[in-house]
Amino acid sequence: MKNIVLLLMIPFFMVSCEEKDELDIANKHYNDGEYQKAIQFYNKHLEMKPADEIAIYNRGRAYEELGQYEKAVNNFLKVIEIDPRNIGAYLSYGKHFYRQKDYENAAFQFEKAYKLNTNSTKSATLLARAYHKAGKVEEAMEYYNIAINNDKDNAEAYLYRGALKVHLNQSGACNDMQMAKNIGYEGAEELYNKYCN
Template identity: 75%
Template sequence: MKYLSILIVFSICLFSCEEQDELEKANQFYNSGEYKKAIQAYNEHLEMKPSHEIAIYNRGRAYEETGQYEKALKDFQKVIEINPRNIGAYLSYGKQYYREKDYENAAFQFEKAYKLNTNSSKSATLLARAFHKSGKVEEAMEYYNIAINTDRENAEAFFYRGALKLHLSQSGACNDIQMAKNIGYEGADDFYNQYCN
């Protein structure tokens, strides 16, 4: 009986270690940009653990990187079913809509993420961008302000708030673009030279 117990514990540990190794391998492929290999490794891991939230989410991200957006969307939906508080899944889901220029649904998903963590400058920025693109300028300005107040290094929020201020002929536009430029936002330098010099 004693040996049977040891054998069972050993088997569980071996199986658990094997699952962990498979997940780590998949994550390494993902981090090195080998997305097709990552998908294959996530699939192998998910055969053993079909409801593993992190593996499903990461596989969705890998699908996204390879342009398989429908499969990515299904994975993000599944993650939300498993854990309705997974902020990353809502953001990724929203980005899918944003990519398709469906800014209303993108905003809907980004707002869900933001409500789960009102200290997330990233969620506030994405929500502002979706509002901005759908022409809801007051809402966009509100969430750019929130994003910047939450994170003074959020170059993207500074840049797009500045662009929106320019569009609305509001003061402080070039200060925002300058801030984005100082933080190192790509394209801010050219934009500043074109509109603020």
Template identity: 75%
Template sequence: MKYIYIIILMTIGLGSCDEKDELEKANEYYNSGDFKKAIQSYDEHLKMKPADEIALYNRGRAYEELGLYDKAIKDFLKVIEIAPTNIGAYLSYGKQFYREKDYDNAAFQFEKAYKLNTNSSQSATLLARAYHKSGEVEKAMEFYNIAINNDNENAEAYLYRGALKIHLNQSGGCNDIKLAENIGYKGARDLYKKYCN
């Protein structure tokens, strides 16, 4: 009886190692940019653990990288169902609306993510961008400011706040774009040359 118990424990342990190995392998494929192989490995892992929110989210991101947006959305929605506090899933789901130029629904999803963590500079930036695109410039400015207050190295927030200031004929726009350039945002130099020289 004692030996049977040990064999059962070893079998459970090996199963856990296989699950972990498959997930690690999937993550390695994802990080190397081999999204098709990553999806295959996530699929294998999810056969054993279908409610693994990390594997589901990462598979959704891999689908997204391949432009398979319908499949990505299904994974993001499943993550939200399983773990309604997963900020990444709301942001990724919101980005789909943003890609479709449905800025109101994008803002709705980004706002959910922001409310889950009001210190998130990324959530605030994406929310600002959605408001900016939908023409709600006061809200956009508010959230660009929040994004920068949450992370004073957020080049994207500086860049787009600067662009919005220039559009609104407010002072400080060129300074913001220069800060984005100094932080290393690609394209900031061209924008600075276009509007600030």
């Protein structure tokens, strides 16, 4: 009887290992920049586990890397449908709007992500950037401040808060740009030299 039970369980373990292997292989291809191959393995994995939100999200990111934005968005929306608390999916969906220069909708998605985790520096920074681009300077300043309070090494937030202060003729702009420069943010030295030297 024991042997029969073991024999019946072998296919289950084989399928389970195969799913894991396909997901691992897909992730490896993704990390290696082989996005088309990654998508093939995410698809295989999702045939067995169609609601695996991690695989769906990663497949969406792979499509995004290939510039297939509509397919990427469909994956992000599917993740949100499965798990309405998935911060990464809201951020990626927001970036889609940001890429299209639709800063209002980008901010709307970034705000959803931020509300799910108010300690998320990334959400606060992206929300600030979207507000900044949309011309909502008070909101942008508020979220740059939040992003910096959440992470004192957030060079991006320092740089763009500094740029916003320059635009508003507020003091402290050069201090912010200096911080971004000290942390090593790309472009910070150029802006610092332009406005502060």
